[in-house]
Structures are given as structure tokens and as C-alpha cells.
Amino acid sequence: MKKKLLVIDDDPVVLRYIDLLFSKEGYQVVKAEHGLVALDILKTYTPDVILVDMVMPNISGKKLCQLIRERERLKDVCLIILSATVAEEKIDLHELGADACIAKGPYEETAQHIFAVIDQQDAIPSQRFEGKILGIENVYPRRVTKELLGVKKHFERILEEISEGILELTHDGRVLYANPAALSLIPMFEGEFIGSHFAAIFGPEEQERIEKLVNAGADEPKANPEDTPIRLNGYLVTLQILPMGGDKSKTVLILRDVTDQKLFEQRIQKNEAQLAELINKNVDAIVIADREGEVQFVNPAATDLFARKRGRFVGKQFGFPLMGGTSTEIEVLSSWEDVRIADMLVTEVKWEGKKAYLASLRDITERKEMEEDLRMANRKILDQQKAVIDEERLKVLLQMAGATAHEINQPLTALLGDLDLLKLSSDNPEKQAKYISQLKIAGRKIANTVKNISHIHYYETKPYAGVTSIINIYQDLNILSVEGSDADFESIEAFLQKMGRMKLARAKDIAGALRALETAKTDLVMLEHKLPDGNGLDFMEKMHEKNIETPVIVITGYGSEIIASRLIKAGAYDYLTKDMLNLETISASITNALEKIRLKRDVGLAREKMAEMATMDQLTGLYNRRYFMEALERDMARVKRHGIGLAISMMDLDYFKGINDTYGHSAGDMVLSEIGKILKKWARQVDLVCRYGGEEFVVIMPDTGLEGGKIACERLRKMVGEHPFEYEASQFQMTISIGIAEYSGSEDQLLPDLIKRADAALYRAKNEGRNRVI
Structure with a gap:
């Protein structure tokens, strides 16, 4: 054969x-x-x-x-x-x-x-x-x-790597060549595809259109419009025909996959339709005006508020000053007899590619009328309450002074009556002497009552009505007297008993005083300088060691002002010499000490808040860039000392600007806040998560090398990619690019260099397609 x-x-x-x-x-x-x-x-x-x-x-x-x-x-x-x-x-x-x-x-x-x-x-x-x-x-x-x-191999490699599909066809549409990008879109194996007719891979409804486009020849480039893409194997594609110079027997065809682009455009169109529906159904008036104040758009609520048809609105001057980021109340003449009050919030936007203003106006006429009615009613209530409070306050003061309303009203009535009788008895000296005696008796009764009122303690207050403070007349002060002498202690005890509402405890030495402070509630310490187991300075030092902040009043002997000055520098709040001990000096000193401790606590809280504000990012609840720089410097020093690992990861949200441009900056803030929550959930307790600025974040990962950091950050990348972000009626996904750098503790590696390497890795992640860890 x-x-x-x-x-x-x-x-x-x-x-x-x-x-x-x-x-x-x-x-x-x-x-x-x-x-x-x-x-x-x-x-x-x-x-x-x-x-x-x-x-x-x-x-x-x-x-x-x-x-x-x-x-x-x-x-x-x-x-x-x-x-x-x-x-x-x-x-x-x-x-x-x-x-x-x-x-x-x-x-x-x-x-x-x-x-x-x-x-x-x-x-x-x-x-x-x-x-x-x-x-x-x-x-x-x-x-x-x-x-x-x-040269041939070089161009073959380019064709294999290019992301667009490249095909070479004969004059009658048969396939001579297809690069990998083109083959990925084709529902056939390469062996079947090469030599076949290109139009045959399309559905019957597209074949005639493709044959006309391919077989017509091309003296110059031509393509099907992007708004009418062709369906191919589940994809949406566009075709571009390029002539082969003088060789009319062949044609080059570029195949572009526009599926994602078209899906995104459809989502945008859907969102725009939903947004238009929301704006048109919004009860708030929406007015968009250009930079010169000329109205470009109004919704139905705006035409209702201004009682003006759309045709008489658009293209006309708005008539109110517009400034981005402002909120003002304006009066709108809705008709010749009806003036409405509107709250107008102005935001800068883009309209048809140009800067413009969006004014959102809410009719608050009824609210303002209600507020005025409430204000008048509240004023009446406050006036009535003031009269009641004044009356009740007088009753309390009288009760605290051991008197009743009858006891002060009776001498007041007698006083006024005796004054009238005195005027009528100007010609009778005996009667005048009698009435003057009665006036003195009534006056003394009132004076005694007022004196008792003046002895109420004023040195501690409590909040009242949320905006002010009043004297707390129901206070109990726990005072510890550190006194070795029984006689001196009895003297102090006698004075404090006269002041009332004072609970006094005693310790005879420093050791006993410290035990008492650690086991019992103590508001104030009255300290004798000379004690069996030390002196006042020793006591103050031990208090500082144990972080005890109870205010201390030092009692010294005569002529010990130098010692008292040293004790004040050591932390005592006030001092008294024994020869000056009396009810008034003790009362004044206690008031002074309690006021100082309250002021110190207020200042401490304010400093804590200021320190927190200086290191925290308010939007995300994460530490800010300043704190990151300080913490990284400390951790790098720790690596040098102990030789442990350290990695930092720089992170940037992909296409974040598109969120702001599409949905607004409120949506962007929502995304940043959500990312902060995700980062907190993802991070270990030893990690430090910070907002570096804008949509950038940075994490310090102690005891972590480059590979361990990549594994952890890959988990974070998946968490962000799978998290659903919802803003109003829209839902969307986000991705994150991450760059990691490792610090080995080498002397020639500086802090800026470490940050620069992490930033360079992040830049690579962005350039290589985003949504990746490098």
C-alpha cells in the first residue's frame, strides 16, 4: 500500500x-x-x-x-x-x-x-x-x-502579553492568527478556531452584522460603536478593523472586552435613575445653580415651595446668596400673602462637568411657630418655677438654721408694726421707749436666724439643671487626722464637730495613715508634721509612691513656715500653724483644699481629652499619623535592643475617589468609618492601627516578619473585598491595596527609609492591578 x-x-x-x-x-x-x-x-x-x-x-x-x-x-x-x-x-x-x-x-x-x-x-x-x-x-x-x-520574536511576545484580543483574518474572514487575549473570549479550542470563519463564532443574530463589517475591506480603520457592543460567548465586545497597508488580502481585527465597563455603566444609569426618583420624590426642595447663581435644575418640591412653575425657575437667578458648606434660614415669598421660612443647606457639586451649588431647602415654618409657642410657654414655666424655688429655698435655709417660717414671719410682722406705732407716738417718750425695746427684740430674732443660715457649708457644690451648680447642703466629709498627740487631736476634733457633717478618723503614725487611706474612703487628710515614724515629707513621698491623690492639709508648730513651704512643694494643698487653729481658719483651709482638688481633677480630664484629640482620628476612631510616627520610633528602638521582628503595612483604598464623586463625601466618610471598624476587628492586640491620611492607613505589626505580614494582610484584603458597603439605597464593594516592609534592626535603616519601602511596595500593588498585597 x-x-x-x-x-x-x-x-x-x-x-x-x-x-x-x-x-x-x-x-x-x-x-x-x-x-x-x-x-x-x-x-x-x-x-x-x-x-x-x-x-x-x-x-x-x-x-x-x-x-x-x-x-x-x-x-x-x-x-x-x-x-x-x-x-x-x-x-x-x-x-x-x-x-x-x-x-x-x-x-x-x-x-x-x-x-x-x-x-x-x-x-x-x-x-x-x-x-x-x-x-x-x-x-x-x-x-x-x-x-x-x-525582531519577530519580540513582537510575538508583545502580542501574547497585550490585554486586547488581536486577530489576523483573510479577505474572506478566515482566522489566520489569534493572541491569548482573543482566545480567552472564544468558545472554541485554538486548533478548531484557526482556519475557521470568524463570523461563525457569533450567534445567528450577530453573524450578518459581523460579516458586513469584516468582509467589506478596510482602507482606513473602522469599528462598531461602543454603545452597541456585540455579544460573544457571554461577553460584550467591540470590534475594530485595521487595514494591512497595501496588502488587501488580510485584515487585523482588535477585540475589546467591555463587559465590566457596560455593567458599570448600567449600574451608574440605574443609580442615576434611582437618584432622580429620590430627588423628585424628596419632600425637601432641591435647587441646583451655577457659579453665577443661575438655576439649572429644580425638583417638584422646589416649585411648590416657591410657588413658581419650572419654566419660570430654570435659567433665572436664584436670588439668594450661595456658599458651599453653609446653612442659613431664609424667608421665601410663596405667594403675595404667604411668607415661608426655610432652612437652606448649600453644598458644592458638579453639574454637567462644571462647578455648581446644590441648595437643599426644608420648610420649617410650622417648626418655627411651634418653637416660638414652646419658648413662650417655657418662659412662663421658668417664671413660675423661680417663684416656687425661691420660696422653697427660703424654707430650706430656715430649716437648716433651726427656724420655721412662723419664727421669722412673727418678728418681721412685729418689727413692721412697731415701726408704725413708733411714728404715731412721737409725743409720748414712754411709749417710744417701749416700742424701741420691742424693735430690738424682733431684730435680734431675725439676726440669730440669719447667723445660723450663714454657718451652712459652702465649700462643695453639686450640678443643677445641667448648666450651673449649687451648694451641696447634704455633704458628708470623711477626714483622716494623722496626729500623734492626743491633746492636739481632741482640739481638732472639737473644731470639726462644731462645723457639722464631718466624719473624723485618726491615725497616730505614717504606717497607720497609709493603711487607712488604702482601706477607707477619705476626702481629706489633716497631717501633723512630726510623727513617731517620720515626718510630713516622708508621708508625702510614700503617698506619691502609692499614687494616692487625697488632698493634705499640714499642721505645723509656730515658726515652721520653711517646713510648710517644703511640704507645699511636695504636694500638700495647704498648711496651718497650731497657734492659728480656730473654726474660721480650719473651715477656710478645708474649702481651699477641696476647691483645689476639684480644679485639679477638671484640669486632668481636660488634658486627657486634649491628649486624646491630639492622637486620635475622630472619623475612624484610629490613632492618627502623629501618634504612628512616635510609636514606630519606639518600636524600632525595641527591635534594636531585643532583636525581634517588626513589619509595617501601608494600605490604600482602591478607586476611593469614585465613591466621593458618585455618591458624595458623606458616603466616603461612611466607607472610612467602616474600614476603621474592619481594621480593629482584624488587628491583633499588639498591632497598632493608624489612619495615615485620606484613604491611606498604616499598621505596625510587632514580632512579625515579611511572610507573616503578607499572610495577615491577605486575610485583611479578603475581609475588605467581601464586606458589603451600603449607603442610602446603593450597595457597593471596595478593595484595598497593601504594601509591606520589614525592619531588621540594622543601624543603617532609618525610620523614613522603612516608611519609604512600605510606600514603594504599596505603589507596586497599585501599578500591578490593585487589590493585592506586595
Whole structure:
């Protein structure tokens, strides 16, 4: 049975020579002048031997070999490569699936090599020509050919890496070449696709349109409009046809995947429709005006508020001053008899690509009327309450002074009556003397009551009505007297008992005083300077060591002002000398000490708040950039001392500007706040999470190397990508890019360098497609 031979070569002399030579030897020879013809032949013809030229038009010999071996029916065919460029181009027979490669040389020698390869097909594997290039000893490399082949490979790599689909078609629409990007969109294997008609891969409804576009020829570039993309294998694509210079037999076609773009546009259109519906149904009036104040848009609520039709509104001056970020109350003349009050909030926006103002107006007429009614009613209530409070306060003061209303009203009535009688008895000295005596008695009763009132303690207050304070007349002070002398303690005790509402405890030495302070509630310490186990300075030092902040009043002997001054510097609040102890000095000193401790606590709280504000980002609840820089410097020093690991990760939200532009800055703030919560949930207790600025965040990760940091940050990237962000009626996803840098503790690595390396890694993550960790 004759062996069947298919020879594929664009050189007609080679085709004719092989045809004549092998026909004489009893072979059935079929010829193909290029790869496209060969693929058509191989659809129905199965040869025993295939000779393939490497350099051919339309489909290259390399690609043709790969396509042949992909077909199950041709896997065992003897495939021989004929190449005139073996000296300049390395050929991988295994990659191409070829059985042998023969260098093109003199025809007789080339024919001998072909016969030798065919004869060896039935030999044992060790005797075959596998991996050998036959006839290469008679060919020599050509510099120009090698350079041209290098250029060819360079452009082939570009075509393989480019993200757009590139195809080469014949004049009648058959596919000669398709790069990987194009093949990823095609519902066929490459072996089936190459040589097929391009229009056949589209649905019936698109085929006629594609054929017209492809077969019409192209003297200049043409494309289908982007607003009418073509459906292909579940994708939406656009086509662009490029002419091949003077060669009208071929066409280059660019295939672009616009699926994501169209889906995004559809979402935008849907959101715009929803936004338009919300604006039109909004009960608040919406007015958009340009920078000159000319109205560009109004919603139905605005036409109702201003009692003006849309045609008489748009294109006219708004009439009210507009300034972004302001909120003002304006009066709107809704009709000739109806003036409405509106709260107007102005925001800067973009309208048709230009800066503009959006004014949101809420009719607050009824609210303002209600507020006025409430204000008048509240005023009446306050006036009534003041009268009641004044009356009740007088009753309390009288009760605290041990008097009743009757006891003060009676002498007041007698006083006023005696004054009238005194006027009537100007001519009777005896009666005048009697009435003057009664006046003195009534006056003394009132004076005693007032004196008792004046002894109420004023040195502690309590909040009242949320805005002021009043004296706390129900106070109980716990005082600890540290006094070694029984006589001095009894003297102090006597004075405090006269003041009332004082609970006095005693300690005879420093050790006992400290135990009392640690176990019992103490508001004030009265300290004798000289004690059995030390002095006042020793006591103050031990209080500081134990972080006890109870106010201390020191009692010293006569002429000990220098010691008292040292004790004040050590932290005492006041001092008294024993020769000056009396009710008034003790009362004044206690008042002074309690006022100082209250002021100190208020200042402490204020400082804590200021320190917190100086280191915290209010929007996200994370530490700010300033705190990050201080903390990183401390942690880097710790790495140097202990040799432990440290990594920092810089993070940036992808496409954050699009959120602000699409949904507004309130949505952007919502996203940043949510990211802060995610970061807190993700981070370990030892990690420090900070907002670096804008949509950038940074995390200090102690005891962590580069690989551990990447694993942790990859988990964070997935958490952010899977988190649903919702703003009003819209829902969207966010992604985050992360760059990591490691600090080894080396002396030549400075803090700015570490931050710069992390920032450079973040920049790479952005450039390489975002939503990744580098």
C-alpha cells in the first residue's frame, strides 16, 4: 500500500521537486502552498508523513505543527520540519511535537535526509533521529536573518502579553492568527478556531452584522460603536478593523472586552435613575445653580415651595446668596400673602462637568411657630418655677438654721408694726421707749436666724439643671487626722464637730495613715508634721509612691513656715500653724483644699481629652499619623535592643475617589468609618492601627516578619473585598491595596527609609492591578 505524503511549503520549486521524487518512489503526494490550505486538506485527509516548512505566509510552520498535534487523528503521523533558518533559530522538537528537523540545503541531500527519517520510523527508539537536526553541518548562520528573527520574536511576545484580543483574518474572514487575549473570549479550542470563519463564532443574530463589517475591506480603520457592543460567548465586545497597508488580502481585527465597563455603566444609569426618583420624590426642595447663581435644575418640591412653575425657575437667578458648606434660614415669598421660612443647606457639586451649588431647602415654618409657642410657654414655666424655688429655698435655709417660717414671719410682722406705732407716738417718750425695746427684740430674732443660715457649708457644690451648680447642703466629709498627740487631736476634733457633717478618723503614725487611706474612703487628710515614724515629707513621698491623690492639709508648730513651704512643694494643698487653729481658719483651709482638688481633677480630664484629640482620628476612631510616627520610633528602638521582628503595612483604598464623586463625601466618610471598624476587628492586640491620611492607613505589626505580614494582610484584603458597603439605597464593594516592609534592626535603616519601602511596595500593588498585597 502506498504511503501518503503531505508536503506544506510556499516555495513552488520545493513542492514540485518533492512531488516528482517521492511519486517515483511510490508515494501518494499531496501539496499545500501554505498553512490555511493544509488545514483544509487535513479535515478529510490523513497522511502517513507530513513535511512542514517553518517560514510560511498566513500560518507559521511552528503554529501549524502545534495545531496538527492537537488533532487526535494526527497524533501518530510522522511530522518532519523543513527549515532554512536552523542555523539562526533554535528549534525545540519536543515543544512542536515533531519527529525530526531537516535543514534545507541541496535538494539531493535534503531528499536523502527525508528518506532516512521515514525509514527510521519503524526502528527501535534508540536508533531514531529524535532531537537531531539533519544537514545542519552544511548551513551557516546569517546575521541579518538572525536579527530579523529576533525582531519577530519580540513582537510575538508583545502580542501574547497585550490585554486586547488581536486577530489576523483573510479577505474572506478566515482566522489566520489569534493572541491569548482573543482566545480567552472564544468558545472554541485554538486548533478548531484557526482556519475557521470568524463570523461563525457569533450567534445567528450577530453573524450578518459581523460579516458586513469584516468582509467589506478596510482602507482606513473602522469599528462598531461602543454603545452597541456585540455579544460573544457571554461577553460584550467591540470590534475594530485595521487595514494591512497595501496588502488587501488580510485584515487585523482588535477585540475589546467591555463587559465590566457596560455593567458599570448600567449600574451608574440605574443609580442615576434611582437618584432622580429620590430627588423628585424628596419632600425637601432641591435647587441646583451655577457659579453665577443661575438655576439649572429644580425638583417638584422646589416649585411648590416657591410657588413658581419650572419654566419660570430654570435659567433665572436664584436670588439668594450661595456658599458651599453653609446653612442659613431664609424667608421665601410663596405667594403675595404667604411668607415661608426655610432652612437652606448649600453644598458644592458638579453639574454637567462644571462647578455648581446644590441648595437643599426644608420648610420649617410650622417648626418655627411651634418653637416660638414652646419658648413662650417655657418662659412662663421658668417664671413660675423661680417663684416656687425661691420660696422653697427660703424654707430650706430656715430649716437648716433651726427656724420655721412662723419664727421669722412673727418678728418681721412685729418689727413692721412697731415701726408704725413708733411714728404715731412721737409725743409720748414712754411709749417710744417701749416700742424701741420691742424693735430690738424682733431684730435680734431675725439676726440669730440669719447667723445660723450663714454657718451652712459652702465649700462643695453639686450640678443643677445641667448648666450651673449649687451648694451641696447634704455633704458628708470623711477626714483622716494623722496626729500623734492626743491633746492636739481632741482640739481638732472639737473644731470639726462644731462645723457639722464631718466624719473624723485618726491615725497616730505614717504606717497607720497609709493603711487607712488604702482601706477607707477619705476626702481629706489633716497631717501633723512630726510623727513617731517620720515626718510630713516622708508621708508625702510614700503617698506619691502609692499614687494616692487625697488632698493634705499640714499642721505645723509656730515658726515652721520653711517646713510648710517644703511640704507645699511636695504636694500638700495647704498648711496651718497650731497657734492659728480656730473654726474660721480650719473651715477656710478645708474649702481651699477641696476647691483645689476639684480644679485639679477638671484640669486632668481636660488634658486627657486634649491628649486624646491630639492622637486620635475622630472619623475612624484610629490613632492618627502623629501618634504612628512616635510609636514606630519606639518600636524600632525595641527591635534594636531585643532583636525581634517588626513589619509595617501601608494600605490604600482602591478607586476611593469614585465613591466621593458618585455618591458624595458623606458616603466616603461612611466607607472610612467602616474600614476603621474592619481594621480593629482584624488587628491583633499588639498591632497598632493608624489612619495615615485620606484613604491611606498604616499598621505596625510587632514580632512579625515579611511572610507573616503578607499572610495577615491577605486575610485583611479578603475581609475588605467581601464586606458589603451600603449607603442610602446603593450597595457597593471596595478593595484595598497593601504594601509591606520589614525592619531588621540594622543601624543603617532609618525610620523614613522603612516608611519609604512600605510606600514603594504599596505603589507596586497599585501599578500591578490593585487589590493585592506586595
